Amino acid sequence: MKHVLTLEGIPPSKKNAKNVFSRGGRIFVISSKKYLAWEEEQSWYVKQWQGRKAGRSDLTLKKLIVTFCPKDKRKFDISNKFESVADLLVKNKIIVDDNYIYVPHIEAKINTDASDKGNTIIELEV
Helix, strand or coil: CEEEEEEECCCCCCCCCEEEEEECCEEEEEECHHHHHHHHHHHHHHHHHHHHCCCCCCCCCCEEEEEEECCCCCCCCHHHHHHHHHHHHHHCCCCCCCCCCCCCCEEEEECCCCCCCCEEEEEEEC
16 A cells, blocks of 8 residues: 655755754754754644544565656755655654664655656555
């Protein structure tokens, strides 16, 4: 069975957009405000989608396919964008973890000809 979730926009990179600061002699590294805002906004869509799927948070995946449909031809690192999406799915308990035990097959691709320009389409095959 295939479940499809569409997110608005292309995720900012979580990995390359970190803020570093120190407090009380300790160094802290957190994700950028842009990433955190995207994650919060998209979490709302994920929760709405999850509610329509009868609250399934225990999906055993066969395959996770993420298709990015950019608005323009700007290049970006697809693995960083994929990591942001996978972390969003874990945070919202759509998948238990994004390691190979829970997600044995992944695909990340670009579709520049899509009618869904500017969106990220996630297919969860269970």
